[in-house]
Amino acid sequence: MRRSFDLAIVGGGPCGLYASLLASKSGLDTVLFEEHGEIGSPRHCAGHISIKGLRALGLRIPQRLLTGTYRGAVLHSPSDRILFLDAGEEVSVSIDREGFERHLADLSEGAGTALVLGERVKGIRPLGESLEILPSSPNSDPVRCKIAIDAEGYPPKLLGEMRAWSPRHYSALMGIGAEVEEVHGIREGFVELYFGRDTAPGFFAWLIPLRGGGARIGLATERGNPKELLDRFVRNRLIGSGKLPDRPRMVEMKPHPIPIWRGNYGTYGDGLLVVGDAASQVKPTTGGGLFLGMSCSAMAVETAKMALSSGDWGRASMKRYERLWRKAFSLELRLMGAVRRIALGLEDRGIDALFDELSGSALLEAVSRSPEMDLQGRAILGALLDPIRFLLAAKALWRSFLEAYLKRG
Numbered sequence: 001m002r003r004s005f006d007l008a009i010v011g012g013g014p015c016g017l018y019a020s021l022l023a024s025k026s027g028l029d030t031v032l033f034e035e036h037g038e039i040g041s042p043r044h045c046a047g048h049i050s051i052k053g054l055r056a057l058g059l060r061i062p063q064r065l066l067t068g069t070y071r072g073a074v075l076h077s078p079s080d081r082i083l084f085l086d087a088g089e090e091v092s093v094s095i096d097r098e099g100f101e102r103h104l105a106d107l108s109e110g111a112g113t114a115l116v117l118g119e120r121v122k123g124i125r126p127l128g129e130s131l132e133i134l135p136s137s138p139n140s141d142p143v144r145c146k147i148a149i150d151a152e153g154y155p156p157k158l159l160g161e162m163r164a165w166s167p168r169h170y171s172a173l174m175g176i177g178a179e180v181e182e183v184h185g186i187r188e189g190f191v192e193l194y195f196g197r198d199t200a201p202g203f204f205a206w207l208i209p210l211r212g213g214g215a216r217i218g219l220a221t222e223r224g225n226p227k228e229l230l231d232r233f234v235r236n237r238l239i240g241s242g243k244l245p246d247r248p249r250m251v252e253m254k255p256h257p258i259p260i261w262r263g264n265y266g267t268y269g270d271g272l273l274v275v276g277d278a279a280s281q282v283k284p285t286t287g288g289g290l291f292l293g294m295s296c297s298a299m300a301v302e303t304a305k306m307a308l309s310s311g312d313w314g315r316a317s318m319k320r321y322e323r324l325w326r327k328a329f330s331l332e333l334r335l336m337g338a339v340r341r342i343a344l345g346l347e348d349r350g351i352d353a354l355f356d357e358l359s360g361s362a363l364l365e366a367v368s369r370s371p372e373m374d375l376q377g378r379a380i381l382g383a384l385l386d387p388i389r390f391l392l393a394a395k396a397l398w399r400s401f402l403e404a405y406l407k408r409g
């Protein structure tokens with residue numbers, strides 16, 4: 001294998017692969033390292049993404065990789081009060097995540113990326129004006145590059161090794177998913193979200209129907225054992241409601257962390273850019289990292305291109321990337337972080353009360369009709385600019401807190 005490249009990418013998940021595709025397409029000499037021998041496995045993600053997001057990324061998903069299309073969501077409160085969010089048209093899809101990553105890898109390789117599979121990178125080290133990528137196999141030689149993109153996912157161990165990250169910079173939920181073969185009694189074209197402390201403390205559980213009658217189910221949680229919570233979710237809320245048969249056929253995935261952005265760390269260094277889960281570029285309200293992370297990958301590649309053409313890939317030049325992505329997304333991350341802390345931090349009675357208040361409200365209507373699935377903070381902010389909706393939302397939250405407080409007292 002060649003020993004010198006313009007750009008080296010560590011991590012063959014969606015963010016690393018998308019970065020390598022864009023970089024190779026624009027003529028950068030690119031190598032990508034993935035520790036697993038196969039792209040796309042092991043899988044942990046539910047593969048739900050907005051249609052608008054895919055368009056913005058310029059990605060056309062082949063039909064064979066589409067596993068479902070959706071126009072909204074059915075939200076279930078802890079005591080099964082229900083809210084419908086109906087956009088009135090198809091707004092999101094689910095994709096075959098392994099197939100999607102393999103598709104990106106094929107496109108990327110076709111555009112000229114050197115893919116190195118089954119090779120874990122154990123370090124990234126400065127070497128003069130370049131960087132040295134250190135593979136962990138004893139027989140592999142170090143590779144030199146001008147710029148490296150760290151797309152290693154969460155937790156970012158390489159960054160930790162470079163002392164650019166420590167666990168106190170991040171907080172994370174634990175997510176777990178499974179695929180079930182048959183599901184009944186669901187509304188076609190709607191994903192289902194389930195809230196409640198017994199179901200998914202501090203977050204929610206989901207059911208994403210798939211073409212062919214099955215579904216992806218899963219949850220994320222702030223605490224507790226995700227596997228036990230998943231079993232309880234299946235038993236109490238899915239088998240209990242007749243959506244799953246008594247003994248559902250299920251393929252479970254391993255639990256995987258979902259980082260929550262806290263905003264207090266840098267995502268660049270000399271010749272270095274950090275993207276995706278490694279940079280905590282994940283929507284705090286949904287745990288969705290595909291659109292955000294891949295959008296940031298595009299900004300990282302843009303920055304790398306400019307730096308290489310100017311001949312300066314020092315820290316100051318790399319800072320452009322962080323400015324770009326924070327400008328695009330940090331307001332959103334802050335707003336949605338606050339929504340998550342308020343709404344998902346409520347006691348069960350508070351969540352039930354919030355459902356009652358929101359049911360049939362103008363605020364709910366405005367949010368569900370908003371074309372913004374990826375930038376929900378803006379949708380909510382836009383809806384709240386109307387003073388009547390603002391007052392209704394304040395009243396709803398106040399009642400929810402009151403209910404929760406009275407319950408505790």
Ligand SMILES: Cc1cc2nc3c(=O)[nH]c(=O)nc-3n(C[C@H](O)[C@H](O)[C@H](O)COP(=O)(O)OP(=O)(O)OC[C@H]3O[C@@H](n4cnc5c(N)ncnc54)[C@H](O)[C@@H]3O)c2cc1C
Nearest residue numbers: 011013015035045046047048121153175276277288289290
């Ligand atoms: C249960 C669950 C469900 C989810 N569902 C959704 C969803 O429906 N929609 C959505 O948008 N998001 C979802 N997400 C989040 C989404 O999966 C992540 O945001 C996304 O995978 C991040 O991509 P990434 O490329 O940054 O990291 P990853 O997907 O984690 O990829 C990182 C890659 O780097 C490799 N790697 C790590 N270290 C090294 C190393 N040292 N050397 C070489 N290779 C290395 C890893 O093996 C891995 O292949 C979900 C997450 C979970 C846990």
